[in-house]
Amino acid sequence: MKNIIKKVKSSAIVKNDGKNFLHFFLAFTVIFVALAVIIIQVMQLGMYRATDQNLHNLAQNRVFLEEAANNQFGTSDSQDSGFYGPNNSVIFYDSEGKSFMPSSESNGRISTNFVMSRLQKAMKFNEKQINTIQTVSVKNPYGDNWHYRYLTTSQFIITNSDGTVTPVYVQIFSNVDQIQDAMSRAMWVIVTTMITFWILSVIISLYLANWTLKPILAAYEKQKEFVENASHELRTPLAILQNRLELLFQKPTATIIDESENISESLSEVRNMRLLTSNLLNLARRDSGIKIEPEPTTATYFENIFNSYEMLTENAGKKFSGNLKLEGTVNLDQALIKQLLTILFDNALKYTDSEGEISVDVIKNGGFLTFAVADNGEGISDEDKKKIFDRFFRVDKARTRQKGGLGLGLSLAKQIVEAYNGKITVEDNKPKGTKFIVKIRVDSTISNPAKIFQKL
Template sequence: MLNRLRKRLASETFTHFFHFFAVFTSIFVIMTTIILQIMRYGVYSSVDTRLQEAVNSYESYVNMALARIFSVETDGDGITFKFDPSKKPNYKVSNIDVLLYDKEGNILNTVGAYAQFGTVSLDTSKLNEIVDGQLQTSFGQKEKFHYVTIKVSSSDYPSVKYATFLVNVSQLDEANDRFITITISVMVVFWIISVAASVYLAKWSRKPILESYEKQKSFVENASHELRTPLAVLQNRLESLFRKPNSTILDNSESIAASLDEVRNMRLLTTNLLNLARRDDGLNPEIEDIVPNFIDDIFENYSMIAEDSGKTFIGKNQTNRTFKSDKTLLKQLMTILFDNAIKYTGDDGEIIFTVKTTDKQLILQVADNGPGIADEDKKKIFDRFYRVDKARTRQSGGFGLGLSLAQQIVHSLKGTIVVKDNTPKGTIFEVKL
């Protein structure tokens, strides 16, 4: 059990899962923190703004607080309040309570609406700063509030030295706690979902890597298989020559010719393999203007090759204007399709190669009257080393790399290549670039 767990933890899938999971977790933590900060600012910003506005017009609030206690000028016990009734309180900001303190820190107005804050002591350590506060009422309930304390100096009320403006935020705080609970709950749910998403993405991201690995493995195996045969032939031929040291070149001309054929095959195979390997890293087409005569020159060469092979070639150049493409890649693509048609048609073979342009596309169509391709083979003919007729030799059937190269060229030129049946027999390859 432990060994199995260790293997899973050390696997590439777990590594990918851990990376995705860490990213999702970081995102949700950052999002939750930002949302909570924004919520807190939004909930309390209006309260703090009202407190700041009250501070800016503190004289009105002090007069309002005194008006609730004294209606006329009063002298007694050395305390004098000179309240001017003509100074009407300014009620710009509502829901603001005010506590007035003397120089000893005693509350001067602990009556009426301010009774709930009668136990709030003076704190001069944070003057002009908005501070969070909390107190317990006579009913045993906890009340939260924001307050700001300022220093007061006025001849109208010389005994008032400090004023504290307070706003009850208990309801806002309860609402904020509910919002926080809901937000965290939602984030936790999505975080749990992210675990499943991480598992899925870990497997999904590894899928192309595994496919690429399997293709690479198959490619190496097929390449080794293709190289093994010519190497074995060369070895046998050379050993045969070594056993006949007195023979002349003429006596061994057949063995030498066969060896040279295998060397040529190996050279062609390694060249194709190198091309495939380079193009796996990506092709960078060099797009340039191509005139219609370029196609005619290629068709002229194909006619001679077909005539030498005893086949009929019909080239139809229907390009009526200059078009843009990569000359080298386009010529190689056309040659691969033509060579494929030559190989897979009989002695009475006929190849019709059509090239035409539309408003947005260049279309290549190669039709032959060969034996055709079965439906199950059509899905595989672009795979490397795949040959429809397994009985064909490399001399007549090639290595099965041509169409794979053709597909790479088509993709680099941002086109498509399809294969379909010809009527009454044969195959049509159609490329749209």
């Protein structure tokens, strides 16, 4: 048991499960990180848009700038130099980048606004920031820091008392504490939500990794079962052949007539092996895809098949009836359809006793063609109906082997039907026996009278 568990853990499928999980997990992580960054960027642009537009408008407002200059240079009666309204502040710089605003330590007329003095100490002029909007935080010793968006511009000129002009740089500030608070709360919600969904993506990644492996595991198990069944089917005839040949060597002087039974049984097993290998080859080819090659088909095609079936049932001491209702010409792959019908007919022939009855119906209704193959044999239980199309499945293995069945025919029949995107079902044939029903879609081109084939 420990060896089995060790093999399972070291198998390529289990290792690939970890790789699948990692791929899904990384994919979800990239998606959530990218989504969070995009949302935050868009939110910031949206929240600061009105503030940034106000800064640009103030930079173009000469009346506002002149009032600010008068206040800062001491030519105004206002005692709040550089402070304009609840949110806006202005600092002027000369051509060398020095502030015109007197510091709080000067002996001259100073700003009585505490916020503005803090802002003056925190700011340094940078010519590279002209005409760009920046963000700055000013330390507040009594509480949370103040946050500002500011614009630096050089579009203002001061006229001196002697008539000369001085170009100055202007920094216009707008307080964004409320926006910053809202941004912080929004970012906390976004980050928390993203982390929650990111953790959820771990669970989803595990689920998807397992889900994607289900068909692989199912195919792996079917392949393993197929190989085991094929090996088992080959082992039995090989063992019989070996025993029969060993018996022949034990009697070197015996004639062919004396050992006819051994020779006959050996030939029978060789035929079974040939049939098995042929069916295995057909299954392998069908697994790679069935190519349908349709050709115009009339009722005559099915009548010829019915004639062959009638001869086979008569030789087996049984009865056959065929019902053909086909108007016009349909496009069918005649080789595949014949193989399909023959598999169903051969299955019915094997599982009906002497004097049994077998019927084959071919009916075209609209764009669909329906085949129904029924017998009055022993029937199939409801439990076995679920497995009847599995490879190597046989209802009664001992009896099936006596009849030459390998459990591959119905699997081939199902593959042919699926190639037509059709449907095959099995049900009880009242009052006794089994009925297989196949329904496929076909195209109709020419209209002919319906033909009924009925021989008892």
